[in-house]
Amino acid sequence: MWRQLSRQLNRASKSRCAFPVRLYSSGSSSDPDQPEAGVPYQTLQNASREKPTSVPTTADAVIIGGGVVGCATMYWLTKLGLKNVVLLERDDLTSGTTWHTAGLIWRLRPNDTDIQIQNASRDLMKSLEEETGVNTGWIENGGLFISSTKERLDEYKRLMVLGKAFGVESHVLGPEETKKLYPLMNVDDIYGTLYSPGDGTIDPAGYCTALTRAATKAGGQVITKCPVKGVETRTDDFGTRRVSGVETDAGLIKTDAILNCTGVWAPYIGQMCNVKTPLIAMRHAYVVTERIEGIQNMPNVRDHDASLYLKLQGDALQVGGYEPDPIFWEDVKHDFAFSLFDLDWDVFSVHIDGAVNRCPVIGDTGVKSTVCGPESFTPDHKPLMGEAPELRGFYHGCGFNSMGMNASSGAARELARWVIDGRPTLDMYNYDIRRFTETLTNNAQWIKERSHEAYAKNYSIVYPYDEPLAYRDARTDELHEELLQAGCVYQERQGWERPGWFSGQQQQPARIPPYDYYGSYGNTANDPNVYNERLKLDYTFDFPPHHENIGQEALACRNSVAVFNMSYFTQFYLTGRDAQTAADWIFSNNMDQDIGSTIYTCMLNKKGGVESDLTVSVINPHQGAPPFEGRGFYVTVGGAAGQHNLSWIQNIIQDKKFDVQLTDRSEEMGLLSVQGPNSRKLLEEISGADLSNEKFPFSTNQMINIEGHDLRALRLSFVGELGWELHADSAALVPVYKAIVKAGEKFAIKNAGYRAMDSLSTEKGYHHWHADIRSDDTPLEGGLGFTCKLKQATPFMGREAIEKQKKEGIYRRRTCFTIDEKIPLLGYEAIWRNNELVGFLKSADYGFHIDKGVGYGYVKDPSGKKMSTDFLKSGTYELERMGVRYPAQMHLKSPFDPQHKRIQGQY
Numbered sequence: 001m002w003r004q005l006s007r008q009l010n011r012a013s014k015s016r017c018a019f020p021v022r023l024y025s026s027g028s029s030s031d032p033d034q035p036e037a038g039v040p041y042q043t044l045q046n047a048s049r050e051k052p053t054s055v056p057t058t059a060d061a062v063i064i065g066g067g068v069v070g071c072a073t074m075y076w077l078t079k080l081g082l083k084n085v086v087l088l089e090r091d092d093l094t095s096g097t098t099w100h101t102a103g104l105i106w107r108l109r110p111n112d113t114d115i116q117i118q119n120a121s122r123d124l125m126k127s128l129e130e131e132t133g134v135n136t137g138w139i140e141n142g143g144l145f146i147s148s149t150k151e152r153l154d155e156y157k158r159l160m161v162l163g164k165a166f167g168v169e170s171h172v173l174g175p176e177e178t179k180k181l182y183p184l185m186n187v188d189d190i191y192g193t194l195y196s197p198g199d200g201t202i203d204p205a206g207y208c209t210a211l212t213r214a215a216t217k218a219g220g221q222v223i224t225k226c227p228v229k230g231v232e233t234r235t236d237d238f239g240t241r242r243v244s245g246v247e248t249d250a251g252l253i254k255t256d257a258i259l260n261c262t263g264v265w266a267p268y269i270g271q272m273c274n275v276k277t278p279l280i281a282m283r284h285a286y287v288v289t290e291r292i293e294g295i296q297n298m299p300n301v302r303d304h305d306a307s308l309y310l311k312l313q314g315d316a317l318q319v320g321g322y323e324p325d326p327i328f329w330e331d332v333k334h335d336f337a338f339s340l341f342d343l344d345w346d347v348f349s350v351h352i353d354g355a356v357n358r359c360p361v362i363g364d365t366g367v368k369s370t371v372c373g374p375e376s377f378t379p380d381h382k383p384l385m386g387e388a389p390e391l392r393g394f395y396h397g398c399g400f401n402s403m404g405m406n407a408s409s410g411a412a413r414e415l416a417r418w419v420i421d422g423r424p425t426l427d428m429y430n431y432d433i434r435r436f437t438e439t440l441t442n443n444a445q446w447i448k449e450r451s452h453e454a455y456a457k458n459y460s461i462v463y464p465y466d467e468p469l470a471y472r473d474a475r476t477d478e479l480h481e482e483l484l485q486a487g488c489v490y491q492e493r494q495g496w497e498r499p500g501w502f503s504g505q506q507q508q509p510a511r512i513p514p515y516d517y518y519g520s521y522g523n524t525a526n527d528p529n530v531y532n533e534r535l536k537l538d539y540t541f542d543f544p545p546h547h548e549n550i551g552q553e554a555l556a557c558r559n560s561v562a563v564f565n566m567s568y569f570t571q572f573y574l575t576g577r578d579a580q581t582a583a584d585w586i587f588s589n590n591m592d593q594d595i596g597s598t599i600y601t602c603m604l605n606k607k608g609g610v611e612s613d614l615t616v617s618v619i620n621p622h623q624g625a626p627p628f629e630g631r632g633f634y635v636t637v638g639g640a641a642g643q644h645n646l647s648w649i650q651n652i653i654q655d656k657k658f659d660v661q662l663t664d665r666s667e668e669m670g671l672l673s674v675q676g677p678n679s680r681k682l683l684e685e686i687s688g689a690d691l692s693n694e695k696f697p698f699s700t701n702q703m704i705n706i707e708g709h710d711l712r713a714l715r716l717s718f719v720g721e722l723g724w725e726l727h728a729d730s731a732a733l734v735p736v737y738k739a740i741v742k743a744g745e746k747f748a749i750k751n752a753g754y755r756a757m758d759s760l761s762t763e764k765g766y767h768h769w770h771a772d773i774r775s776d777d778t779p780l781e782g783g784l785g786f787t788c789k790l791k792q793a794t795p796f797m798g799r800e801a802i803e804k805q806k807k808e809g810i811y812r813r814r815t816c817f818t819i820d821e822k823i824p825l826l827g828y829e830a831i832w833r834n835n836e837l838v839g840f841l842k843s844a845d846y847g848f849h850i851d852k853g854v855g856y857g858y859v860k861d862p863s864g865k866k867m868s869t870d871f872l873k874s875g876t877y878e879l880e881r882m883g884v885r886y887p888a889q890m891h892l893k894s895p896f897d898p899q900h901k902r903i904q905g906q907y
Contacts, residue, residue: 035367037340039100040288040313041137044093044205045338051225052250059086061257061419062246064228064269066091067098068204068404069397070261071211072121072412074220080416083219086253087212088246090227091337094208097263099338100373101405102286102318103202104300104311106143107168108159108194110462112828112840113427115166117410124409125202132217134210137203141312142299144182145194146358152305154541155461156194157882162828163196164880165840170196172883182298184361199300201311202405211409226250227334231258231273233391240654243273243393257419259395264332264374266384266398275388276441278379279399280451281329283341285348285372286320288313289365304459306354316368317359321351322458325520328448329374336374343370377401379440379450381458385415385431389438389647392654395419396433401454423605427774429644437494437643439475446471446495449515456518464826465538465755467491467500469531472512477567477670478733484509486751489534493640496568499753501550503534510534541882543824543846551848553756554763557719558849561676562752563740566725567733570642571669572635573619574649575628576660583633586652587616588779588796590789591633595620598701598714602779602787603648604798608805609775610782612637612645613767615716617701624703624712626663634701634712636727641769642666652797670733674740675723677907678747683713683724686739691715691724698903707735719757720764720897722905763847763854765816765894771827771843772814772856780805781858782814809866812858816891817841818850819879823886825853832885833875836862841879850895855879 060082063070066089077085089095105122109115125138147153153172160170173195175187181195212222232245232252245254260269260277270277286309295317301310311318325347356363376399378384384399397415400407411431414424429435440446449470467490473480475495483499484490489510491500503510510531519525526532538544556562574583583591589601598617602610614637621628637645646664653660674683680691689696689704696702701714709732714725726736741749758768767773773782780802788802817831825844830837844855861871872892878885889895901907 035287036369037342037371038369039371040316040318040369041203042205043099043338044209045095045099046092049092049225052223055223055226055248055250055253056084056086056221057251057254058084059253059255060084061086061259062253062255063087063259063261064246065089065096065261065263065265065398066093066208066222066224067096067261067263068094068101068208068408069263069400069412070259071208071215072408073259073261073397073415074215074222075211075409076413076416077419078215078218078220080420082420085215085220087220087222088226088228088248089222089224092224093212093222094204095337096265097373097375098204098208098404100340100371101204102309102311102320103204103405104309105200105202105406106302107196107198108163108170110155110159111430112162112166113430115163115168116426117407117414119166119168120410120413121406121408122198122200125207128207128210128214132210132213134213135206136210137206138200139312140198140200141297142195142197143199144178144299144301146301146303146305147191147193148189148305149191151461151539151541153192154882156192158541158828160194161830161880161883162840164830164837168196169198170194182301184292184294184298184359185301186358186360189357195299201300204405228269228272231269231394233273238654238657241391243391256393257395258393259397259415259419261397263398263400263404264329264376265334266376266396268332268334273391273394275391275394276438277384277396277398278436278441278447279376279384280447281332281374282377282455283327283329283344283372284375284402285343285370286318287343287348287367288318288369288371289316289362290368291315292317292361292365301358302459303354303358304461306358307459308351308354308358310355310359317362319351319355319362321354322455323347323350324456324518326452326455332374339373341372343372375402377451377455379436379447379454381454383407383411383431384433385411385428386418386433389434389643389650392651401458423607423609423775425776427770427776429770429775432644434644434647440495446474452517453515461539463539463541465544467535469512470515472515473497477565478730479565479567479670479737482734482737483565483751484511488751488753489531491754493568494642496639498568498639499565499751501546501753501755502553502751503546503549541824541826547846550755550759553750553752554759554848556748556750557676557721557752557756557760559677560747560749561674561678561682561744562750562756563737563744564673564675564752564757565737566673567670567730568639569671570637570639570645570664570666571671571727572646572665573626573628573632573663574635574660575626575632575663576658577630578658578660579633580631582653582656582658582660583616584794585656585796586649588788588798590792590794591616591618592794593618596700596702598699598716600699600787602784603645604779604796604802605775606798606801608778608798608801610769610773610777610779610784611648611775612641613769613773613784613787614645615714617712617714619701624710628661636671638769639666668730670728670730672726672733672737672740673718673723674726675717675719675721677722679721679723680905682740682743682747682749686743693905707732707739709736711736717903718766719760720766721902759845759848762843762845762856763849763894763896765856765896768843777814777858778802778805778810781810781812811864811867812839812860813867813872814856815859815872816854816856816894817877817879817888818847818852818854818891818895819886819888820852821886823853823881825855825879825881827855829855830880831857831859832878832880833859838862847896852895854895
């Protein structure tokens with residue numbers, strides 16, 4: 001029994017030795033045998049099926065891996081028009097991880113893409129039986145999220161509000177209402193719950209059978225007992241590596257598209273063709289109880305504060321969760337099929353007390369079976385999808401972090417669109433393999449440390465400003481220590497440390513110690529950990545204690561001058577014979593401008609979606625750049641999206657066969673930004689250059705010299721003030737920074753971090769790529785139509801789509817809102833117009849100059865009509881935050897400096 005087990009485990013855990021305690025079933029308390037390992041449903045294992053003797057000679061696409069993601073991808077490829085699709089499975093369908101999955105289906109997640117992905121999966125699960133005649137085992141018994149604290153319930157309220165925007169029904173319940181819904185639950189210690197009646201469960205075997213039944217009927221072919229032996233590649237005349245075939249014991253299949261859907265085994269397939277696959281295998285477990293009277297038809301439960309879930313399994317429960325010390329499976333066996341590990345009760349025991357506390361009847365119930373199998377986990381707990389940067393035609397569809405069943409069809413639909421159309425329809429950046437830099441994807445320490453932390457924190461509250469503790473200080477610039485001593489609390493983006501906010505020099509430096517695995521695996525926990533203590537200040541959905549610090553940084557920039565270290569930016573050069581032609585096609589704005597021009601522009605996909613917003617400078621071939629002839633361009637973009645931008649441009653270069661060079665100088669260069677009314681006076685003093693409007697206009701670049709170092713100065717602002725960005729070799733950072741700070745003393749200059757910069761740019765109305773402008777937004781919808789050279793005849797990527805949309809009209813529009821209530825807007829607040837839901841905020845922050853919360857979201861007319869200014873102006877608006885609506889003001893232009901006078905130096 002569970003209570004007896006808990007007592008024995010507490011005694012055994014002191015030694016952390018192999019667990020010696022045996023479980024006793026409720027039917028026979030004297031039975032000394034352990035519960036058997038095994039899943040609580042039928043599988044697709046067929047030992048009598050023979051290996052194939054032949055395979056098709058060609059295929060439009062080859063899917064490797066017959067788990068749920070592979071099966072769903074086959075379904076969607078054929079659904080979207082591909083007929084010659086082959087799925088290869090080394091054993092039988094579902095044999096790796098899918099066959100033992102818990103099969104939980106939830107509808108609510110902390111971001112809009114996940115919600116759309118998971119609900120697309122659920123919708124297909126509900127309709128697939130009608131399409132195929134195969135019972136998928138869908139049971140809609142609902143789901144309950146349990147909150148033991150106010151902060152957790154605040155998080156649930158955010159989920160509820162965001163869910164409304166996508167038609168997901170959910171309700172916040174008190175303890176008494178929860179008890180009525182789930183009579184066997186202990187509610188004495190809960191703060192509240194979130195109930196989602198549309199959640200449910202699915203049978204893995206039935207679901208995968210239905211998916212492949214539909215796909216084979218549409219022309220696809222499933223070949224089991226057919227392990228892949230190699231991936232054939234070719235190098236085209238332009239020097240680009242491309243997929244050309246898949247090798248099996250039964251023959252070679254020629255193809256231009258391979259989809260790696262092999263889960264835990266994905267790195268093995270990637271190694272066949274030198275493709276990096278940053279995931280790691282861990283043992284993940286649940287147990288199945290014996291029969292529990294009265295449990296029938298109860299909702300599934302996630303008790304996040306206990307890192308625990310309870311899934312209905314007929315008249316029993318599945319009990320599982322996420323432990324702080326999961327077991328890594330470092331020696332992955334390639335023939336491991338329909339197999340389980342022995343459950344390590346010493347690891348799993350962390351869930352026992354929580355399970356008995358939440359559902360006390362479990363304490364008197366035996367364990368029928370244990371399920372401990374392999375699962376793949378990634379460094380940020382998001383799947384790996386999309387085309388590999390190293391090999392064209394090789395697509396990732398793996399690393400689903402125990403979310404494979406829940407995300408299956410939604411993710412597979414987008415992956416199929418990736419293959420067929422070149423891009424998905426939804427914004428999939430958080431899933432795209434190109435979100436990671438190539439310097440990280442083959443780093444074993446980064447993969448292991450980050451994947452462990454993501455696993456251990458899987459049920460932790462998702463705070464807007466949380467940061468990882470694992471694998472830090474890996475990529476630092478020359479100013480790192482200088483700013484640390486000045487009180488900098490760092491953020492991390494793609495391995496780079498960048499300033500978050502400043503606590504002041506009087507505070508102990510927030511140095512980041514080596515990762516301690518949260519005290520697991522015999523590691524001593526880092527105590528004290530100053531950085532972690534500063535980080536915990538942000539563990540709130542209210543204003544943090546350092547809200548005032550961030551405000552001081554922001555207002556120093558508005559009222560005098562501030563210096564920002566932006567050295568984590570990605571900086572590269574586009575040069576060569578076809579540089580002008582390439583720039584014209586790649587960038588949406590007019591690139592045929594004079595040397596010295598700096599242009600804000602977008603990069604669009606063929607559907608007109610914004611793949612990036614960035615700055616491109618036309619440069620002199622003889623000043624501050626790698627040697628080149630003819631036209632050349634210096635490109636800068638936020639470092640978090642650096643790999644995405646480089647890969648996007650490289651792919652276009654390869655596909656269009658442009659004769660250009662793309663030279664990444666991010667590791668060798670740094671960037672300081674000096675912004676504010678006094679920035680001109682300060683920089684003129686230390687450079688001796690004439691920075692007047694006449695000699696140095698806005699949106700231009702020149703070479704200047706500070707402290708003997710030549711710098712490329714760009715007159716730009718991401719904060720809406722007079723200011724310059726200073727781009728230089730890394731060696732110049734420290735002396736130039738010190739000169740800025742010394743000369744800035746008379747102006748009370750302040751160091752400022754990205755928290756202040758984000759506040760300033762949001763207040764000004766500037767765009768944040770992958771927040772309020774993304775690949776599923778167009779420039780016309782997002783208010784960036786001015787970045788498209790539609791008045792010129794020059795072709796550019798996405799032009800046809802933008803011209804078509806401009807002619808037909810838009811149905812949604814990025815719109816600014818402010819509230820007078822002194823509460824934080826964090827994004828994902830619902831937008832109500834005349835008591836109708838019309839959208840949600842995609843980005844939000846506090847504007848310290850206007851002293852209001854400000855946010856941006858896309859508004860659409862619920863009637864389906866085209867968007868118009870009259871529609872926006874005629875409504876009365878509210879923003880819903882955590883279930884409470886607040887009066888809001890709609891702005892057609894930014895409420896801060898709508899005439900853009902300040903960037904021109906007009907104060």
